[in-house]
Amino acid sequence: MxxxxxxxxxxxxxxxxxxxxxxxxxxxxxxxxxxxxxxxxxxxxxxxxxxxxxxxxxxxxxxxxxxxxxxxxxxxxxxxxxxxxxxxxxxxxxxxxxxxxxxxxxxxxxxxxxGIGIKLSQNFGEQISQLEDYLVEQLVRTRALGGLPHRVIGPMARSMQPRQLQRGSFLYQTGQQAEALYLLERGALELQPSPTPEEPSPTASLIEPGNLFGVLPLLTNKTYDASAFSVDDCLIWSLPAATFHNLSSQYPHLRRALGRHSRSRLSLIDQTQAVVRLAQTPLFGKLEPTSLHAVAQRLVLQHVPSGESIYRLGDSSDALFLVDDGEVELTAENESGVLQELARVDVGSYFGAMSLLTGEDRRENATAIRNTNLWVLYRSDLEELVRRLPAIREALDQAADQPPATRHEQVTVERLRRFPLLANLDVDELREVARHLKQAHLRPGEQVFRAGAPSDALYFIERGVIRLQLLNGAGSWTRGDGEVFGEKAILSDEPYGQSAFSETEVDLLYVEYPGLEFLKSRLPSVATDLHRILSQPAGTEEVHSGQPPRPSVEPSMEAPPGFAPGRRETTPTDDLPPPAGRPYPDGGGWFSNLSSWGKIRLALVILLLAYLGIVVAPSLLGITF
Structure with a gap:
């Protein structure tokens, strides 16, 4: 030819x-x-x-x-x-x-x-399918995507398009919204950060052929924090943002693999926002703006997809985390070995600080329950800040050694007589009650427990206001000085029907199992009063519309193992043996505790078993009726 x-x-x-x-x-x-x-x-x-x-x-x-x-x-x-x-x-x-x-x-x-395939693609106007094998091989060679199977890489390779970029041109510039994921085929690109007062001439980083770039802005839905400038004629493969998001919803491993290998310092916009959020946290709230800005400059942006673990129980603590966007669930096993939720951490809150400050291993699991952007302060950066800025060391020491102002005095008989529920007890009975009580101090907006969580404690309000929010969000009411809450769930052996948040600074006394069993079995008058409260007509509380305030404190500091979410132990009145656990309800209590959908599923299972036993089994065995 x-x-x-x-x-x-x-x-x-x-x-x-x-x-x-x-x-x-x-x-x-x-x-x-x-x-x-x-x-x-x-x-x-x-x-x-x-x-x-x-x-x-x-x-x-x-x-x-x-x-x-x-x-x-x-x-x-x-x-x-x-x-x-x-x-x-x-x-x-x-x-x-x-x-x-x-x-x-x-x-x-x-x-x-x-090169033949690239020319054919350009002449045809789109990537030809015969280039898929080559692109798959190129993508597999990248550090982020090397472990993914062909069924994930293949659709990604088929969707990428070639793009020529002449020397001296910008592919994108600082501040632009992320448009695509890029793979450099040939040529060379520089990522040029924007100048700052601290660094008027920042150093550009060179991207060489075979490398992915533009990943983190695409994952986090943020603007580019550096400009991509071609220092040579370049051929670039691009995966449009809309196509990437469609693929990552079909293949979650794609987002996870890219998220694990993508980190960067915060952009100037995020640093400004971080200073504001750091000032609102108990850990850094007393620092001067210059110190807050120094902390913000050390923060690292990390993307964690939904369902991805951030750290696990027993891991070494090497960082603390602030939630920029998304939500994180903290969980740990209870004394029965059942995994329980300790807290949920959303935008503006932080977690993982206490383990970092004390040097202990992680005491909980942290998992993203939505696609989440985190600002991470690593131990090495924190240690460098502490060496340079004594004010930060002082703030961290105060957080680790709990300020004296938050410590409670010993629980006395006089303190307990302020509660109408305990007012009729004699001195010996009150002293016995005091042995089982623990204390907690809550800041405004902290969560005591969530609706649906297992009921494990009865709470006495010494000072402050607690708002109780219905499970369906339809209304709320408050409890104040001298009142109790959590009593209905305790007596009915059901999960909490409301969420409880502190509206003001709150001092609490609370009793958990086996102390609750002592109150109900050995102090009949207390049990009678609790049942009287339980028998009150519904709706006697003042109900308000609206949502409870969001917690804004560090969950792992406020919810150590054995404590309800959002609650911080101060000085216990006495050492107690491990909880003996909650007794199970008698009779058919397990069925009444099932949700409506759970009862429907149980009925369907029973019908299926009946069908198998009456119709299918006899026919298989040759039995006729």
């Missing part, structure tokens, strides 16, 4: 002499008599045909003639290059001589000569 004949077709017109010869070397010559079918509609398109001489008619699926093609024409070009089945039928209108280009041969050639 003549190289010039091949060059005359638009698809191959700009290939070099050597590249055309490579194509010619894999072509196969065929001859078909007039009336012969070359391919049919809906058949797999495994070859691209070039007519040498003769004529071919194309028919649609209804048998209508669409076109008659002659020498130099390509047959099935679009379907072949897109990896689709034929959507037309081709029949020889006369004796015809063809050259065929097999898909398998072209794929092997493009593995060796990817």
């Amino acid at each position: 003549s190289v010039e004949f091949l060059r005359a077709t638009p698809l191959f017109h700009d290939l070099s002499e050597t590249e055309l010869e490579e194509i010619v070397s894999i072509l196969r010559e065929e001859s078909q008599p007039g009336g012969a079918t070359i391919f049919r509609s809906d058949e797999n398109c495994s070859d691209l045909y070039l007519i040498r001489n003769g004529f071919v008619r194309l028919f649609d699926s209804y048998g209508s003639v669409l076109a008659t093609l002659g020498p130099g024409s390509l047959l099935g070009e679009a379907e072949f290059l897109r990896g689709l089945a034929h959507n037309t039928s081709a029949v020889a209108a006369s004796d015809v001589h063809l050259w065929s280009l097999p898909d398998s041969e072209l794929r092997q050639l493009l593995q060796r000569q990817n």
